[in-house]
Amino acid sequence: MQSEESRNAAIAWLENNPQVESVRVAICDLNGVMRGKRIAADQARKALDGGMRMAYSLIGMDIWGEDIEGNPLVYSTGDSDAVCHWTGRPIVPVDWTPLPTALIPLTLAYDDGRPFPGDPRQALAEIQxxxxxxxxxxxxxxxxxxxxxxxxxxxxxxxxxxxxxxxxxxxxxxxxxxxxxxxxxxxxxxxxxxxxxxxxxxxxxxxxxxxxxxxxxxxxxxxxxxxxxxxxxxxxxxxxxxxxxxxxxxxxxxxxxxxxxxxxxxxxxxxxxxxxxxxxxxxxxxxxxxxxxxxxxxxxxxxxxxxxxxxxxxxxxxxxxxxxxxxxxxxxxxxxxxxxxxxxxxxxxxxxxxxxxxxxxxxxxxxxxxxxxxxxxxxxxxxxxxxxxxxxxxxxxxxxxxxxxxxxxxxxxxxxxxAPELRDAFVACKQQEADTFARKVGSFELETYMEMV
Structure with missing residues (x-):
């Protein structure tokens, strides 16, 4: 759990920046892609207090955002939702979008509070x-x-x-x-x-x-x-x-x-x-x-x-x-x-x-x-x-x-x-991506072989 001081500082930031009317809440998947939701700024306390939920399987989506066929994170959990814990990172302001917004980084956990070991951030936390x-x-x-x-x-x-x-x-x-x-x-x-x-x-x-x-x-x-x-x-x-x-x-x-x-x-x-x-x-x-x-x-x-x-x-x-x-x-x-x-x-x-x-x-x-x-x-x-x-x-x-x-x-x-949760999901993700590339025929390949063999 994050400290009360960190939480209060995050809430104070939101209150002092009323121009920020929406925030992004996101986790990082195995490919290093941030995936999440846009919520109203007045709902940010819910994210800070562990009230957000996202599917475990979100961690293991392929690079195109497609579900992994036979994804172990789907079949081992019934594609259920994980609890999203705030990482404790201070509110991340984002000012290059048409309207100012902010990001609240999250990480996945079980309902009983244990870190979900399939989350890449949790994997590094365990090494630390x-x-x-x-x-x-x-x-x-x-x-x-x-x-x-x-x-x-x-x-x-x-x-x-x-x-x-x-x-x-x-x-x-x-x-x-x-x-x-x-x-x-x-x-x-x-x-x-x-x-x-x-x-x-x-x-x-x-x-x-x-x-x-x-x-x-x-x-x-x-x-x-x-x-x-x-x-x-x-x-x-x-x-x-x-x-x-x-x-x-x-x-x-x-x-x-x-x-x-x-x-x-x-x-x-x-x-x-x-x-x-x-x-x-x-x-x-x-x-x-x-x-x-x-x-x-x-x-x-x-x-x-x-x-x-x-x-x-x-x-x-x-x-x-x-x-x-x-x-x-x-x-x-x-x-x-x-x-x-x-x-x-x-x-x-x-x-x-x-x-x-x-x-x-x-x-x-x-x-x-x-x-x-x-x-x-x-x-x-x-x-x-x-x-x-x-x-x-x-x-x-x-x-x-x-x-x-x-x-x-x-x-x-x-x-x-x-952990097996991470290894199995990573292998399944990479195998699906490799299979997808194997089915694609590029223009140079066609130019080389179409009329020559």
Whole structure:
């Protein structure tokens, strides 16, 4: 249950913002899509007090919002409703819609108050509880990449520069001119993030046409870090629409340009606030290396979480700055698990596998959960890789969607991290999506084969 102080602050916000006549109440599904309802603002107390209900099966809908055939969340519950508990996040103002509104984030629970383990947010909460039981606190930051497209075009093309009216058609890695051109958009993203208590940090123009990366500052609360990432994506898409752009977090919207990733940085604090990865040297502690060992052990099994969609596997290709091998190293951006340089006091792990299309709750649950198992079992990560991974004979990530589904379904470590309610629903969802794609014949396929074979 949330504190009375938090509840009173939420009610006070609504009373002090009478221009907000409606609010959204929503949960996050397994694909990272927020699903919910629009209610009158004067009904918001009902949502804050656990009076809202939504079907358990809402968690497991496919990417098109279709019910999953044979959905275990339907047949195991009679498609009954769950209780919706407020997450405790302060009211989230939304001002890019035609009329101002707000969001109240919810999470699913049983009628007796127990968290519903099929909810991805609850899955991460359980991992966080495991850390707390060991006196450890993860400190987490995320980096999210995205593309801007011209909303007025029927084709996926780069945006028109607000400064000179010309369409972007070349890569602009670290271009200050590109940041200047899109300053109004970026500034409005920052303002919306401040209003939503999202700790935005650095922005850069990335390698692709109209591609940007915005980093979120580290927080000593993994749940908040995931909440921030989910809300950040909504902010970027909303502000982009306001400016005539489409913002996309697809992993690989252009086949011949850079993909978009969700990189996770984390360290661990003990009860005295000490970084348990820091031994005063560049090497880091045995605890850190064991955490890396756990991440490597679980990587192939959890690829479906890091690359959950058909398009995700276009990003995971050799020589693309996206990891394809199960490897780690110091200051090496070619590997999946990187130990960044810098001050030993900030010793941390960077996980580089996930695409920007992944669900942040599941990504952090898998990353932190695998690291925890690695520490508990003293997993040996092997030798760090100091050069191109292709020069080594290394285990590889699943290279296609079906292989990743099978690896997740059979993975013992995934079974140790996620409840059956979540695993079964996720597999059923991904299998249905894969079956749907398998029935679609694209234009390039027809152009290639129709008259040639």
């Amino acid at each position: 509880r495991r850390y707390a039981a060991r006196g450890l606190t993860p400190v987490v930051a995320t980096e999210l990449e995205f593309y801007l497209f011209d909303a007025a075009s029927n084709e996926p093309v780069g945006p028109v520069s607000p400064v000179n009216g010309r369409r972007l058609n070349a890569d602009g890695a670290l271009s200050i001119d590109e940041l200047d051109a899109f300053e109004t958009f970026i500034s409005e993203v920052y303002a919306a993030c401040r209003a939503q208590n999202i700790p935005v940090d650095t922005t850069i123009a990335e390698n692709g046409v109209g591609q940007f990366e915005i980093n979120l500052n580290h927080v000593a609360d993994a749940l908040k870090a995931a909440d921030d990432a989910i809300l950040f994506k909504r902010v970027v898409r909303g502000i982009a629409r306001k400016h005539g752009f489409i913002a996309s977090f697809m992993a690989k919207p252009y086949g011949d340009r850079a993909g978009s990733g969700l990189h996770v940085h984390f360290s661990l604090l003990d009860g005295d606030g000490n970084n348990v990865f820091d031994d005063g040297t560049e090497k880091g502690t045995d605890i850190m290396r064991h955490a890396v060992g756990g991440l490597l052990r679980g990587m192939a099994q959890s690829t479906l979480i890091f690359a959950p969609h058909f398009n995700s596997y276009r990003r995971l290709r050799p020589k693309s700055y996206a990891p394809t091998a199960v490897a780690w190293g110091y200051e090496n951006r070619m590997v999946a698990i990187r130990i960044p340089g810098g001050s030993h006091k900030a010793r941390r792990i960077e996980h580089r596998v996930a695409g920007a299309d992944a669900n942040p709750y599941l990504v952090l649950a898998s990353v932190l959960g695998s690291a925890l198992i690695g520490m508990e079992e003293a997993c040996d990560p092997g030798q760090p890789i100091a050069m191109d991974v292709d020069s080594h004979d290394l285990p590889r990530l699943p290279s296609d969607w079906l292989a990743a589904i099978a690896a997740f379904e059979q993975g013992k470590l995934m079974q140790a991290l996620f």
